[in-house]
Amino acid sequence: MSEVSVPPAGRKLFVRQSSGLVREVSVTNALFFNAAAFMGTGVAWYATFYTLAFVPIGVAGFTTYGWAAIIVGVAAIFLGLIFASFTSVMPRSGGDYVFTSRFIPKAGPFLGWVESFTLVLASLAIVAFEIPVILRTVQISGLIIGVGTGKYFFEKVNNWYAQNGVITGWPGFVASMVVLALIFWVVIQPTRRLHKIVTALAVVAIGSAVLLFVFGALSIHQADFAANLPKYANGITYSQLVQGAESGGVLGHGVQIFNSLFPFVMGVVLLNYIGFQYSAYIAGEVRGNIRRGVLIAVLGALGVAVLTNSVFVDVLSRKLGVPGQLGWGVMFWSGDPHTPFGQPNTLPLGATIAHPGLWPVWLLVSLGGVISPFVLCPAYIAFMSRVSLAWSLDRQVPEWFGKVNERLGAPINAILTCLGIVGVLMILMNFPLLPDSLAPPEGKLNLVATLWFSIFMAALTWIMPAVNAIVAPFTRKDLMRGAPWRLWLPLFGLIWLAIMAITYWFAGIKPVTDFVGRATGESGLAYYNRTGLSFTIGAFVVAILIYVVQTVRNRRAGVNLAMMYQEIPPE
Amino acid sequence: MGKRGVRLYVVSDIHASEKAWRKMLNAARMRLYEADVVLYAGDLTGKAMVPVVQTDRGYEAELGGQQRVARSEGELAKLEQDIANLGYYVLHTTHDEIDRLHGDRTALHELFVAHIRARVGEWMRIAAERMEGSGVPIYLIPGNDDPYDIDPVLAASEYCVNADGRVLDIPGNLQVVGSGKSNPTPWRTPREVPDDNFAEELTRLAEEARDPRRTIFLIHCPPHNSGLDTAPLLDADLRPTVSAGDLLRGPVGSTGVRRAIEEFRPLLGLHGHIHESAGETKLGSTLCLNPGSEAAFGILRGHVIDIGSSGVERTFRVEG
Numbered sequence: 001m002s003e004v005s006v007p008p009a010g011r012k013l014f015v016r017q018s019s020g021l022v023r024e025v026s027v028t029n030a031l032f033f034n035a036a037a038f039m040g041t042g043v044a045w046y047a048t049f050y051t052l053a054f055v056p057i058g059v060a061g062f063t064t065y066g067w068a069a070i071i072v073g074v075a076a077i078f079l080g081l082i083f084a085s086f087t088s089v090m091p092r093s094g095g096d097y098v099f100t101s102r103f104i105p106k107a108g109p110f111l112g113w114v115e116s117f118t119l120v121l122a123s124l125a126i127v128a129f130e131i132p133v134i135l136r137t138v139q140i141s142g143l144i145i146g147v148g149t150g151k152y153f154f155e156k157v158n159n160w161y162a163q164n165g166v167i168t169g170w171p172g173f174v175a176s177m178v179v180l181a182l183i184f185w186v187v188i189q190p191t192r193r194l195h196k197i198v199t200a201l202a203v204v205a206i207g208s209a210v211l212l213f214v215f216g217a218l219s220i221h222q223a224d225f226a227a228n229l230p231k232y233a234n235g236i237t238y239s240q241l242v243q244g245a246e247s248g249g250v251l252g253h254g255v256q257i258f259n260s261l262f263p264f265v266m267g268v269v270l271l272n273y274i275g276f277q278y279s280a281y282i283a284g285e286v287r288g289n290i291r292r293g294v295l296i297a298v299l300g301a302l303g304v305a306v307l308t309n310s311v312f313v314d315v316l317s318r319k320l321g322v323p324g325q326l327g328w329g330v331m332f333w334s335g336d337p338h339t340p341f342g343q344p345n346t347l348p349l350g351a352t353i354a355h356p357g358l359w360p361v362w363l364l365v366s367l368g369g370v371i372s373p374f375v376l377c378p379a380y381i382a383f384m385s386r387v388s389l390a391w392s393l394d395r396q397v398p399e400w401f402g403k404v405n406e407r408l409g410a411p412i413n414a415i416l417t418c419l420g421i422v423g424v425l426m427i428l429m430n431f432p433l434l435p436d437s438l439a440p441p442e443g444k445l446n447l448v449a450t451l452w453f454s455i456f457m458a459a460l461t462w463i464m465p466a467v468n469a470i471v472a473p474f475t476r477k478d479l480m481r482g483a484p485w486r487l488w489l490p491l492f493g494l495i496w497l498a499i500m501a502i503t504y505w506f507a508g509i510k511p512v513t514d515f516v517g518r519a520t521g522e523s524g525l526a527y528y529n530r531t532g533l534s535f536t537i538g539a540f541v542v543a544i545l546i547y548v549v550q551t552v553r554n555r556r557a558g559v560n561l562a563m564m565y566q567e568i569p570p571e
Numbered sequence: 572m573g574k575r576g577v578r579l580y581v582v583s584d585i586h587a588s589e590k591a592w593r594k595m596l597n598a599a600r601m602r603l604y605e606a607d608v609v610l611y612a613g614d615l616t617g618k619a620m621v622p623v624v625q626t627d628r629g630y631e632a633e634l635g636g637q638q639r640v641a642r643s644e645g646e647l648a649k650l651e652q653d654i655a656n657l658g659y660y661v662l663h664t665t666h667d668e669i670d671r672l673h674g675d676r677t678a679l680h681e682l683f684v685a686h687i688r689a690r691v692g693e694w695m696r697i698a699a700e701r702m703e704g705s706g707v708p709i710y711l712i713p714g715n716d717d718p719y720d721i722d723p724v725l726a727a728s729e730y731c732v733n734a735d736g737r738v739l740d741i742p743g744n745l746q747v748v749g750s751g752k753s754n755p756t757p758w759r760t761p762r763e764v765p766d767d768n769f770a771e772e773l774t775r776l777a778e779e780a781r782d783p784r785r786t787i788f789l790i791h792c793p794p795h796n797s798g799l800d801t802a803p804l805l806d807a808d809l810r811p812t813v814s815a816g817d818l819l820r821g822p823v824g825s826t827g828v829r830r831a832i833e834e835f836r837p838l839l840g841l842h843g844h845i846h847e848s849a850g851e852t853k854l855g856s857t858l859c860l861n862p863g864s865e866a867a868f869g870i871l872r873g874h875v876i877d878i879g880s881s882g883v884e885r886t887f888r889v890e891g
Contacts, residue, residue: 013633014620014662014672016683089868092847102890191804191819393850393888404798404852479869482635482653558877559887563604568594568871568891 041133042272043209044140044346044369046313047320049272051250051329053264053507058252059322066310067255068265069272073306075499076273078492079462080298082469085483094390095119095383100464101394102565103472109565110547113396115460116387117543122457123380124418126274128425129447130373131179135167137373140343141366144352147232148359158342168444173430180426183377184419188408194378201375208368213312215361216351222321225354229324232353233340240338241327248330251323263506267455270503272309274458275376276301313347320350381418388414394564395554396547438529456508456536462500469493478570576879577743580606580889582871583791583843584714584864587617587687589655591866592694594891595873600705604875604889608742609707611731612843612862613714613751613791615694616687616721620662621654622669623647658867660686684720691721695728702730710734710741714791714843715753715760734789738779743878745787746780748773748837753792753844754825757809769827777835784882786837793824793842794832794854799861800824801848832857838882841874851886858883865890 041049050057050065057064086099094116101112139157146154161167161175186197226238245251256262276298317325328345331338343349348366352359389411392402405412425445428434432443439445447454470493473480480486518527528534554561580599585591599609623632629642632650634657641647651661662682664672672679698709712735713721725733732739734749741747750773752762764772773790780786793799803811804819812819823845832840832854840859849863849872862874871891877884 013659014622014679014683016618090865090870091868092865191821195819389850395887399851402850404801404850406796406798482868558885563875564887564889566603566889566891568598568603569601570590570594570597570869 041130041369041373042308042313043205043212043372044137044348044366045133045344046272046309047317047325047347047350048329048332048344049268050313050317051245051248051326051333052268053261054248054250054330054333055261055264056252057250057265057322057326058254058256059318060255062255062310062314063317063322064252064255064262064265065269066314067257068262068269069306069309071257072266072269072273072499073302073309075496076276076302077299078496079465080276080302081485082465082489082492082496084295084298085485085489086465086468086472089479089483092390093386095387096461096465096468097387097390099468099472103468103476105475109394109396109561111460111464113391113547114540114543115464116391117546118457118459118539119461120384120387120418121421121539122454122461123274123384124421125425125447125454125457126271127183127377127380128422128429130377131176131422131426132167132172132429133373134179134370135161135172135175136343137346137366137370139167140341140346140349141363141370143341143343144348144359144363144366147352148356148363168430170430173426176426176430177423179374180419180422183374183381184415186378187381187415188410188412190408198375198378201371204368205372205375208365208372209308209312211361211368212347212351212365213316215358215365216316216319216347219358220316220319220351220354222319222324222354225320225324225350228353228356229340232356236338236340238321238324241324241331241340243327244331244336244338245323245327248327248334250326250330260506260510263503266503267507269309270458270462271455273302273305274461275379276305316347316351320347320354325350381415384418385411385414388417395559395561396550398550398553437526438534454532454536456504456533457539459504459508463497463504466493466497466500470497576877576884577607577745578605579608579610579787579874579876579878580604581610581612581841581860581862581874581876583612583841583862584614584846585611585866585871586614586658586716586864587655587660587690588658588866588869589652589690590869591656591658591871593697594871596698596701598871598873598891599707599709600701602707603891604873606707606875609709610747610787610789610841611709611711612789612841613712614716614843615691615711615713616717617658617660617690618716620660620683620686622662622664623650623654624664624666624669655690656869660690662686684718687718688720688724691724692727695724695731699728699730708732708741710739710747710749710789712749712751712789712791713762714751715756715762717751718761736776738776741787745785745838745878746782747787747789748776748780749789750776751791754795754827756823757805764827766825766827769825770830771827773827773831774834777831777837780837783836784838786835787839787841788828788832788835788837788857789841790828790831791842792828792844793848793861794829794840794859795824795826796822797824797829797854797859798850798852799842799848799859800845802845803847829854832859838878839876849888858886860886862888 050063062070090098090102092098097112097116100115101109104111139160142154142157142160145151146157161171163169163171167175186194189197230237242251325345328340332344346366346369348362348369352362388397389402391397392399401413402411403413404410428445429447430444434443434445436443469489473486473489512533515524515527551561582595585595595609598604599606621632621634623630629640630647630650632639632654634654639650641650654661702709709731711731711733713725725731734747735751737749739747752764752769753760754766754769755763777786800822801820802823804821806812836855837857840854840857842859842861843864845861846864849861851858851860860874863872865872873889874886875889876886
């Protein structure tokens with residue numbers, strides 16, 4: 001075996017004048033956007049996510065959430081390296097679908113399909129979740145103006161596109177459709193304009209995060225927050241928030257990593273981290289030194305994710321008082337009528353209460369908080385359109401699904417389907433069209449309540465890259481021969497798989513078998529419906545059904561699926 | 572041919588990758604795809620030469636940004652094979668010679684031509700050896716990257732048929748109209764032609780065909796804005812432009828090819844040229860496709876197309 005070492009300078013290739021070769025891609029741009037894209041709700045809402053899992057959050061340096069972000073982040077380094085290795089030998093659009101379908105013998109196309117289909121559904125559910133977040137953050141921006149200026153109009157923001165203060169019904173639906181239309185408008189822009197728009201939005205999103213951190217760290221104090229809160233929030237005191245945290249079961253004492261509740265928090269972090277792997281896909285476009293380029297794009301984006309989910313949110317939350325943030329958050333998620341302002345504890349809102357004189361700064365940040373979940377949506381739609389193109393070429397879906405529209409240069413049918421599904425989810429979220437048994441208590445789809453088990457829908461997305469890393473060096477020996485870190489891939493896969501197994505066992509499977517949170521007299525089916533597990537199982541069933549139907553169609557059309565992935569002897 | 576008419580296996584843009592060429596031949600002669608005809612849509616030649624220098628450590632070369640050292644004949648053979656599989660040419664040389672070549676473009680060009688002709692010639696020889704008696708003809712065209720120096724080598728091939736600039740009968744009562752040219756690129760490749768001239772050339776060729784509905788355009792360059800020609804947009808330094816975390820991409824195909832297809836309306840348009848733009852599309856009634864290429868990674872991508880009496884019956888992508 002010839003040895004590999006660090007190259008000396010000067011003895012490179014002789015390249016033909018008319019080579020068609022292009023120069024190395026700058027990955028810093030990729031890093032910048034990918035960091036912005038998966039921040040999503042983050043800039044404003046990270047502190048609210050502390051209590052999404054309804055488990056105790058304590059402080060030991062970092063909060064429990066912060067420690068989960070760090071631990072998952074460190075583990076995700078292995079995932080990043082796995083993706084980077086794969087994309088360097090198979091630089092193809094389509095995400096992990098491409099790898100699973102090609103690396104796993106026989107069952108690969110099926111597993112790849114189910115993995116990517118459920119990821120697409122999970123992503124669409126996240127887009128549908130982000131739209132009300134965008135709307136609420138607009139309301140909160142109005143609240144900030146109201147607090148800062150005392151203008152009555154801006155104190156009544158909870159009635160903006162809302163019914164009895166809740167974004168629902170026709171007002172909520174119409175507002176959601178406006179946001180969806182804006183997303184569609186962005187997605188169908190010509191390439192250069194699309195990139196200018198998204199880059200500008202990403203600059204604003206990241207800029208607002210930086211602004212919040214700098215001004216927040218310097219100017220807000222818990223004492224000020226506690227003193228001002230009753231004045232602006234109808235007499236609610238800081239002590240009442242802390243009491244809310246205690247009665248909500250989210251006030252932790254210290255941080256316990258090795259208990260069965262910590263994986264719940266890791267699950268929430270994973271949800272926030274969906275999207276960092278998109279930065280791995282740009283790695284396939286890197287020329288020249290792949291390892292260096294990938295390390296910047298993939299691990300850089302991951303580093304930003306860890307910093308924002310730990311240092312950024314914990315420093316600011318401590319400035320406002322962590323127990324108070326926990327109480328406010330759990331009151332919001334549980335629909336407590338005493339929730340301050342009837343809104344979540346976004347960091348810009350908390351900062352405004354603590355230091356109302358700087359309301360223009362907090363307003364800018366809050367508007368950045370409107371933009372950052374918005375930026376995520378076109379990125380998701382673009383990614384899903386590439387996956388659907390890969391499906392179409394592999395005949396996993398009918399050809400028309402991946403057909404590229406000439407004028408737009410994009411698979412418009414796939415894009416419209418994705419947006420259509422989001423539209424359907426918006427209808428189900430705003431109108432009581434579902435049976436109460438399926439969507440308690442009012443028959444409206446509650447994506448927050450189902451978020452916990454929506455994590456289940458992304459299970460294969462998190463697990464299959466580990467499986468691929470373990471098997472690919474053996475099942476695709478020839479292909480993987482030149483892959484970076486080839487000898488280490490099975491170990492990377494095992495480490496990531498172990499962490500996912502622990503997370504999904506404690507945060508997913510065990511709560512289901514233990515009926516965690518089951519109400520007295522609640523049947524098993526009602527429990528599964530309420531928590532969204534039925535929805536998740538249904539998604540897997542639909543995926544399998546589509547695969548079966550498409551397989552039958554392909555066979556009838558004479559398409560030999562076994563031929564499509566057949567190995568060819570190279571000698 | 573049997574019930575399903577004739578089955579075509581289409582490959583493109585192997586760019587001197589030894590592994591990919593051998594895979595193509597094996598796929599054809601072993602009937603892995605049950606193909607009756609192989610059509611190769613252009614770009615046979617490689618883009619670079621890798622200097623391999625003998626030192627006191629062994630044979631040294633830089634490959635993929637990393638230094639490789641082969642300490643034995645076996646390791647050297649492996650290194651040479653890796654270079655060839657990437658689609659590059661091995662240049663056994665010395666440091667002094669490398670320095671000289673960096674300053675002598677004429678000598679460098681002559682070396683390239685010699686290596687290119689040698690590999691193409693070797694490929695034609697292997698094809699004749701392996702495909703003899705298989706009953707599967709191979710029709711190929713050079714692509715815009717291929718210098719005209721290979722044309723005599725292709726003409727001398729005992730098995731592969733060069734369809735460039737010709738209208739040929741192929742099995743299945745079909746005809747192929749071949750062209751390996753492209754519209755102008757940033758690299759001023761050997762076989763470029765302005766779009767207007769391209770359209771005229773293709774129209775003149777197509778007029779020799781009997782029946783558009785039984786004619787296949789085997790044209791290396793894809794039609795403009797077809798989805799088969801979407802490539803990274805480059806800046807003045809030939810660097811792909813990244814924006815908002817993604818590459819800026821745009822159509823780079825030929826308006827001349829598009830015009831010719833829209834006017835002549837052949838049964839099928841088979842293209843290559845843009846490796847990352849694999850796909851299928853319809854221009855009017857003509858199905859156009861680009862199998863894409865990952866030959867440098869050892870992956871052979873292709874397309875299988877069944878043509879019956881009434882036209883294209885099915886297509887699907889294959890890779891191995």
